[in-house]
Structure formats: structure tokens, C-alpha cells
Amino acid sequence: xxxxxxxxxxxxxxxxxxFAWVFAYLVGEPALDGGIAxxxxxxxxxxxxxxxxxxxxxxxxxIGLGVGILIYGLAIGGIFALVYAAVYGRIGRLTxxxxxxxxxxxxxxxxxxxxxxxxxxNPPASSADDTIGLRTGTYVLMVAxxxxxxxxxxAIGRRLVARFGSWNGVLxxxxxxxxxxxxxxxxxxxxAETPADFPAVVLYDFRLAxxxxxxxxxxxxxxxxxxxxxxxxxxxxxxxxERATSV
Numbered sequence: 001x002x003x004x005x006x007x008x009x010x011x012x013x014x015x016x017x018x019f020a021w022v023f024a025y026l027v028g029e030p031a032l033d034g035g036i037a038x039x040x041x042x043x044x045x046x047x048x049x050x051x052x053x054x055x056x057x058x059x060x061x062x063i064g065l066g067v068g069i070l071i072y073g074l075a076i077g078g079i080f081a082l083v084y085a086a087v088y089g090r091i092g093r094l095t096x097x098x099x100x101x102x103x104x105x106x107x108x109x110x111x112x113x114x115x116x117x118x119x120x121x122n123p124p125a126s127s128a129d130d131t132i133g134l135r136t137g138t139y140v141l142m143v144a145x146x147x148x149x150x151x152x153x154x155a156i157g158r159r160l161v162a163r164f165g166s167w168n169g170v171l172x173x174x175x176x177x178x179x180x181x182x183x184x185x186x187x188x189x190x191x192a193e194t195p196a197d198f199p200a201v202v203l204y205d206f207r208l209a210x211x212x213x214x215x216x217x218x219x220x221x222x223x224x225x226x227x228x229x230x231x232x233x234x235x236x237x238x239x240x241x242e243r244a245t246s247v
Contacts, residue, residue, distance in 0.1 A: 005081040008228045009221075013077020016220035017070045023216045024069060028209035029061045034202035035123030069213070077221055080107065084225070090158075092166070097226035104222020110150040112214040115142040118185045121210035123202060126194045135191055145184045153177040 036057075055064060080103065088099050119139040127135065157173030164172065194203065 002082070002085050005085050005229070006078055009077040009079075009081025009084070009225055010074050011077070012221045012225040012228065013073035013075070013080070013217075014070060015073075015224055016077065016217045017066075017073030019220050020073065020213050020217040021066045021069045024065055024209070024213045025061060028206070028213060029065070031202055031206035031209050032061075032123060033057075034199060035125055035206060038123075038198060038202065039125035069217075073217055073221075076217065077225070080104070080221055080225065083107070084229075095230060097230040100226030100229060101222045104218045104225075106150070107222075108215060108218040110146050111143060112211070112218065114146045114181060114185075115139060116207075116211055118142050118188065119191065120207045122194065123206040126198050126203060127191075128193050131191065131193065134189075138188055138191065142185065142188060146181055149177055149180050149184070153180075 084100060084103055087103065088096065091099065091102065094102065119135065119142055153173045153176050156176065157169055159169075160172045161169030163169070
């Protein structure tokens, strides 16, 4: 069962990667080019020659981008399937399709949006090279805290639902998550090093595109995986009913 779900999750992730790649190519690459243009402008102003990339921008924006998103989509799809296997039937009487949609929404909020609000993506030349280790570490830490707090909120939420009802229990658990993760976010270091003259439009477009890529990926995985699982459940139910009537 888990193996079948894992395969379907990776298939959904691969399909979602195609949609995310199209979005990234059409929306993200122009913003990335804006950051690279600013970087080249700084190099020219300082009298330095622009550094030639090891891989051309054409390859980076097509094959390289596609391969990277495909690997990411396969990984997210596989993890999504494993989490689905663990939570299905434990979050109310939701259908497989609805469970997948809810899981995708929660996953996007917890894994992507909340860490993004603290540490948004930055285009080239908008951050110092010597802080990349700090920026990467704090971002990963924020993601880890967000996931751990969300899991704890879900566990506590089950008890709250049993005591206060579904609506109040979910609201209290969600509020608890927001409060705890807000405190953690406030305690983690703030990294603000974007140059004052960096184009605000480029920064905004790049961050919006980065968030959009993740949104497209998670949305397609949630919808497609739900459709695949729901179809198999319906077929299995039909077979079971047919066997029952034939006995």
C-alpha cells in the first residue's frame, strides 16, 4: 500500500514539476535576469570584468531549471505520499481527494509560506556572499521549527477537538501554532542586507515568482495525487462490492 502511494506521489510530483517549470521559466527567469543585470552593473562600475558562468544562461534557464525542479518535485511528491499514508483517516471523515487537498494546503503553509515570511528568497547580488551559510542555516532552522510546531499543534488539536468540538479545536490548535512560531521567528536573527539601490521591482518580482513556483508545485501535487488515490479507492470499493454480491 505504502509503495503504491509512494509511486503515485512521485508521479504527481513529476507532473507538478512540469507546471512549476513553465511558471518558473515564464515568471521567475525574467526576475532572475534582473538580479544578474544588477550584479553585472556593479562589476562594471568597479572596473571588474563580468564573470563568465560555467554554464550558459540558456542552459541554466531551460535544462538546468527543469532538472532541478524535477528532482525537487519527485522528492516532495514522495514525502507527500508518505505523510498522506500516515494521516489518512485521522483528520476527520474526509475523502482521499479532500485529504490530499488539505494536506497540500497545510504543507505549503507550514513548509513554504511561514519560513518565507521570515526569510524570503533573494535574487543574485541582493545579499552578501559571506553570509550564505548563515542565511541557509537559519532558513533550514525556521523550516524545521515550523514543521515540528505544526506536528505538535496537530497532536494537541486532536485532544482539543475531542473536548471543544471540531471547529473550536482546530481554531485553538491553529492559533497555538501561530503564536509559537511567531515567537520563534522573532527570536531567530533577522537578515536584512539588500543594497539600498537594488531595484525594488526586481526584488518583489523575484520573491513573488519564488513563492508562486512552490504554490504551483504543491497545488498540482495535492490535486493530482488526490485524483489518483481517489480513483483507486473507488475501483477497489467497486470490486469489493462486486465480490460481496457474487457470494
